[in-house]
Amino acid sequence: MSTESADPIPLSFSQDFMVMFDQGDQQGPFGPRYHVVYGWRVRGGIDVATLRAALADVVTRHEILRTVLVRDEQSRHPELFAPSQPELEIRDLTGTEVSARDRAAEELLIEIEASEYSFARAPMLRGVLGRFDDGDSVLVLIAQHISADVWSMQVIIKELAEYYAARSAGREPELPPVVQYREYATWERAAMAGESLERSRAYWRETLDGAKLIPTPSDFSRSANLPKNTSVERYLVGTDVTTATLELARATRSSPFMVLLAAYKVMLRELTGETDITVTTMMSGRGQSRFENTVGSFFNFIALRTSLAGCESFREVVERVRRTCLGAFSHAIPFPMIMGDVPDLAQAFFAEDSQVFAFQVFQFPFVMSAQRVGDLEYSEIRRRLLPASVSTDIPDGALWTLDIDPTTNEMMGQLQFNSNRFEASTVGGLVARYLQVLKESVSTPD
Missing domain, CATH: 3.30.559.10 (Chloramphenicol acetyltransferase-like domain)
Known part of the structure; x- marks a missing residue:
């Protein structure tokens, strides 16, 4: 009722x-x-x-x-x-x-x-x-x-x-x-108005002028109209690479997300030859601390554009990605508004023989790990490495996710993908390529 x-x-x-x-x-x-x-x-x-x-x-x-x-x-x-x-x-x-x-x-x-x-x-x-x-x-x-x-x-x-x-x-x-x-929805509607909104929209029009989302070539064309299904490839980033990632983040005053995204952009440069790299990520979108314990759907897509032209070291890539993220996060607005102002950016979503991948890293302020509440002890099941041919659905495309586990100093990763566009072997190859780029990059950032 x-x-x-x-x-x-x-x-x-x-x-x-x-x-x-x-x-x-x-x-x-x-x-x-x-x-x-x-x-x-x-x-x-x-x-x-x-x-x-x-x-x-x-x-x-x-x-x-x-x-x-x-x-x-x-x-x-x-x-x-x-x-x-x-x-x-x-x-x-x-x-x-x-x-x-x-x-x-x-x-x-x-x-x-x-x-x-x-x-x-x-x-x-x-x-x-x-x-x-x-x-x-x-x-x-x-x-x-x-x-x-x-x-x-x-x-x-x-x-x-x-x-x-x-x-x-x-x-x-x-x-x-x-x-x-x-209360969040009401606040958000009020916040997305006035001079502040216009400044942010102007920022995105300037930042994304001429930008193209970098897609990944697919195994099956869109017009093949194969049955859509979401599969997932899972992988583990060991303690040595995780430690090096976190140390580089501290040294560059960056978040781990920025370092991991920088490695992803380096991989895209190697795969495509492009130096103007724009990818999408998802922000938690909660806006204010009073919404930290609110349940709801807060995620918001955002486009991150970085030029890698002339970079002489991975440390320099991280510094550029950091500037990209700080500017983008401080001007975050709903993704449809960005697409409305920069309509050409959306063309990659509908390409015949490629797909746009989003990239995200989980960084939560609280995760239960051997936490006792009353008579029970709770531990989130984070170390998951088994692939799955059928999984939680995602929109058209693919989604990279990395989860940093501070209790084990490891990272668990997964790449969810539409099996009507990609073979599992192709996705496995992409994961292997990213892990190699990440290891080389954080081990020798200079």
């Missing part, structure tokens, strides 16, 4: 952007695999009834998790529903040898990522609990991507753990007041 709201709930720019690509409930951003899937190993005895109640608490707290986007010809708007119980599926994993449990947990995540879930009705969150024994479990959470981004999943598990602990101890949960996603 929907609930009446005193004020209409606005669409955020991120939601508005996704609605533009609506292809119904069977594919596209509202399709059955356009979800976010994350998993945690949980140590300690879990009471299923309490866990179900804690899941319902999270949905009650964050209204975006019980909001459905109405997409008809007359109106496109969020519709808020009353709190309801999210589905929690229980999987019996008893009998799995202790030595095989890490792999079994990863295989469960891969299976769930490949599964189809309907989010046509609220709530937009559900879970799967796999139980190895009374003290060792896997908790997987699935959310519709238009209702929650990857950062939001960190917020959800943190609050779920606190609700569970509070219910188990018979106390009130210790959580700050919630800032709803509608």
Whole structure:
């Protein structure tokens, strides 16, 4: 049952952007695999009834998790529903040898990522609990991507753990007041106006004048109209390269993202011969610190243009990429506005024999790693290396992702790609090439 709201709930720019690509409930951003899937190993005895109640608490707290986007010809708007119980599926994993449990947990995540879930009705969150024994479990959470981004999943598990602990101890949960996603959408609409917006739009018109997104040649042409499917290649960046990356970032007053992006741009230069390199990335887009614990879809595409002409060392590439990022981040506006002002940039998205790859690095302020909340200990399953032929859906193209794990000083990476455009062997070759460029670059930056 929907609930009446005193004020209409606005669409955020991120939601508005996704609605533009609506292809119904069977594919596209509202399709059955356009979800976010994350998993945690949980140590300690879990009471299923309490866990179900804690899941319902999270949905009650964050209204975006019980909001459905109405997409008809007359109106496109969020519709808020009353709190309801999210589905929690229980999987019996008893009998799995202790030595095989890490792999079994990863295989469960891969299976769930490949599964189809309907989010046509609220709530937009559900879970799967796999139980190895009374003290060792896997908790997987699935959310519709238009209702929650990857950062939001960190917020959800943190609050779920606190609700569970509070219910188990018979106390009130210790959580700050919630800032709803509608408040962000309202703030964002107000912020994207006036002289500040015009200055940012002028920045992008000047910065991207004559720019071209650098695409990657595909194995299959767009006109072949092969069935679309998202696959994923996963890889590990060892401790030596990770350490060198972090040290170079500190030495150049850069973020690890900037160093990793610089290596990616060097690879693109080697593959294409181009020195004017423009690629897309995704920002978290939260804008203000008060939205750090808000659940919702905040991501925003942004174009990063860097000239590598005349660079004599990788350190110089990093310095140029750093300037690129600082300028772009300080003038961030919704991607459709950029495309409206620089329409030629979008041509690469529709090329016949190539695809645009986006590049992102996860850097979260909080990630659960052997973190005890009440009687349970939570650790995010980050070290994932198994490839998958079917996975969480992404829009047309491909997406590089790197996740820095400070607890192991390693990086886990994945390259999600549309299998109707690329062979797995081609993607594996690209991953190997990037790892080689990264290793050589950070090992000898001068």
